[in-house]
Amino acid sequence: MYFHALIPFKPVNPKTRLSSILSQEEREEFARIMLGDVISAVRRTGCSATLLCTSAYDCRDALVAVRKEGLNEAINWALPQFHCPALIIMSDLPMVTPGGLQRVVSTKADMSIVPGLGGGTNVMFVKKPEDFHVEYYGFSFRRHLQIAEELGFSVEIIDSMRMSTDVDEPADLVELMIHGHGNAREWLYNNGFTLSIEDGRVKVLRNGAEIV
Amino acid sequence: MYFHALIPFKPVNPKTRLSSILSQEEREEFARIMLGDVISAVRRTGCSATLLCTSAYDCRDALVAVRKEGLNEAINWALPQFHCPALIIMSDLPMVTPGGLQRVVSTKADMSIVPGLGGGTNVMFVKKPEDFHVEYYGFSFRRHLQIAEELGFSVEIIDSMRMSTDVDEPADLVELMIHGHGNAREWLYNNGFTLSIEDGRVKVLRNGAEIV
Numbered sequence: 136m137y138f139h140a141l142i143p144f145k146p147v148n149p150k151t152r153l154s155s156i157l158s159q160e161e162r163e164e165f166a167r168i169m170l171g172d173v174i175s176a177v178r179r180t181g182c183s184a185t186l187l188c189t190s191a192y193d194c195r196d197a198l199v200a201v202r203k204e205g206l207n208e209a210i211n212w213a214l215p216q217f218h219c220p221a222l223i224i225m226s227d228l229p230m231v232t233p234g235g236l237q238r239v240v241s242t243k244a245d246m247s248i249v250p251g252l253g254g255g256t257n258v259m260f261v262k263k264p265e266d267f268h269v270e271y272y273g274f275s276f277r278r279h280l281q282i283a284e285e286l287g288f289s290v291e292i293i294d295s296m297r298m299s300t301d302v303d304e305p306a307d308l309v310e311l312m313i314h315g316h317g318n319a320r321e322w323l324y325n326n327g328f329t330l331s332i333e334d335g336r337v338k339v340l341r342n343g344a345e346i347v
Numbered sequence: 348m349y350f351h352a353l354i355p356f357k358p359v360n361p362k363t364r365l366s367s368i369l370s371q372e373e374r375e376e377f378a379r380i381m382l383g384d385v386i387s388a389v390r391r392t393g394c395s396a397t398l399l400c401t402s403a404y405d406c407r408d409a410l411v412a413v414r415k416e417g418l419n420e421a422i423n424w425a426l427p428q429f430h431c432p433a434l435i436i437m438s439d440l441p442m443v444t445p446g447g448l449q450r451v452v453s454t455k456a457d458m459s460i461v462p463g464l465g466g467g468t469n470v471m472f473v474k475k476p477e478d479f480h481v482e483y484y485g486f487s488f489r490r491h492l493q494i495a496e497e498l499g500f501s502v503e504i505i506d507s508m509r510m511s512t513d514v515d516e517p518a519d520l521v522e523l524m525i526h527g528h529g530n531a532r533e534w535l536y537n538n539g540f541t542l543s544i545e546d547g548r549v550k551v552l553r554n555g556a557e558i559v
Contacts, residue, residue: 235506252508254525254542254549273544276525294447296464299508313466313488330466332485337466 138220138240138260140177140184141213143206144170146192150227152304156346165322169302171196172229172317179233180240182222187213206271214264221264225257229311229319230297238293245288249298250276258298263288305347308339350432350452350472352389352396353425355418356382358404362439364516368558377534381514383408384441384529391445392452394434399425418483426476433476437469441523441531442509450505457500461510462488470510475500517559520551 148159149166157165170186174196177184184197187209192199202209214221222240224231239247239260246267249258256275261267266286270278283290300310302319311320312330327342339347360371361378369377382398386408389396396409399421404411414421426433434452436443451459451472458479461470468487473479478498482490495502512522514531523532524542539554551559 232506250508250526252512253521254544273547274542274549294444294509295506296462296508296511297506300464309465314462330486332466335485337486 136220136240138182138222139217140182140222140224141187141210142170142173142177142184142197142224142226143187143209144192144226145189147190150303156305156341161326165319166226168322169229169319170226172319173224173226173231175317176231176233176236177222177224180236182240185213186226207269210271211268214261214267214269217264220260220262221267223259223261223269225251225301227301227303228257228298229302229317230300230315231258232297232316235293235295235297238295239298242291242293244291246283247291247293248276248279248283249293249295251301252299255301257301258293261288305339309337309347312339313337348432348452350394350434351429352394352434352436353399353422354382354385354389354396354409354436354438355399355421356404356438357401359402362515368517368553373538377531378438380534381441381531382438384531385436385438385443387529388443388445388448389434389436392448394452397425398438419481422481422483426473426479426481429476432472432474433479435471435473435481437463437513439513439515440469440510441514441529442512442526443470444509444528447505447507447509450507451510454503454505456503458495459503459505460488460491460495461505461507463513464511467513469513470505473500517551521549521559524551525549 150162153162174184178196186194186197186199187202188199191201210223239249239258242260246261248256251257254274254276256279280290300307302311308323312323329340331338331340338345362374365374386396390408398406398409398411399414400411403413422435451461451470454472458473460468463469466486466488468491492502512519514523520535524535541552543550543552550557
């Protein structure tokens with residue numbers, strides 16, 4: 136089945152909740168590399184992608200639309216323009232795999248959704264995107280289920296740790312360093328991050344100092 | 348395929364990392380109810396279960412062995428006694444579903460494993476348990492992969508948010524309250540816990556006061 140992916144992306148000063156451990160320049164580089172891992176997984180499912188960027192961004196593996204408005208407005212602007220199923224996926228999911236995305240897009244329901252830890256929405260696949268609209272932020276998982284219900288759309292909820300774990304906070308780096316497989320994980324190891332076991336718990340160190 | 352489940356359980360003073368929000372009596376009740384949800388999912392896959400309890404415990408839905416030694420010693424005592432595949436599952440996984448367990452036990456590999464968030468091991472399925480031994484605590488996920496490699500066992504890693512999220516700390520209650528379906532979730536709602544959206548984030552309140 137042909138479908139198109141929408142990936143919102145903020146090139147400048149992204150991932151501010153990682154400010155305590157990464158400089159702005161590092162966060163921008165790390166965000167680009169996580170995005171690259173997501174684009175790679177998306178393309179390996181045979182799908183094309185459009186980035187919805189808050190400012191100019193050069194990407195050779197995807198179309199780019201610069202949209203200055205908010206996340207919801209940008210996605211809701213894009214959704215009716217595709218006359219094919221839409222995959223909406225966040226750019227901070229570097230643990231995503233093509234096999235995981237295959238579970239998402241092969242749903243028999245009208246749409247599928249992967250919740251984020253904490254009540255968010257990390258991945259959605261909507262077969263009739265022209266009728267749908269998104270409402271991210273806060274408890275968006277519940278809100279998206281409500282929107283689906285209002286439209287009479289059947290929903291499959293996909294159970295995936297890899298896609299439910301978005302990289303927002305220092306603590307999220309633990310999972311990426313353990314289970315990651317792509318360039319984002321490698322970037323961490325190349326930039327002084329290591330795992331250590333202390334007091335029976337797995338910790339993240341940078342240049343030997345504990346950060347999580 | 349017939350298999351047998353081992354479920355370690357601590358009836359007295361369990362889940363001490365929830366002490367800030369639950370009394371000892373409440374933690375014991377909540378732990379029993381989470382265990383009940385796990386046993387229910389295990390039984391619905393057509394499998395029998397033995398609880399490995401640190402003290403006497405009365406359970407009508409499973410066999411009970413009281414083992415005073417540590418977690419690893421108790422499981423390693425039990426593993427060689429079953430001449431069938433073994434499912435080792437923790438009792439604090441109330442979001443587990445029969446469908447999720449089906450993914451675990453239908454592996455084509457010699458064993459399957461569901462990592463816990465933070466480097467632990469939440470569920471393991473081992474087709475030849477008499478050769479295997481467990482080493483829980485710390486970075487047990489990596490250790491169990493190493494043990495499998497030493498034995499020449501092929502391993503499938505199962506990607507499941509529901510089984511990777513064990514209920515240890517107050518923050519874990521958010522996921523259970525959003526995605527739970529069984530008695531543990533109901534117990535929380537019956538005991539004054541609610542979800543609230545504040546500053547764009549989903550919070551857990553008890554009797555109106557924020558706890559996470």
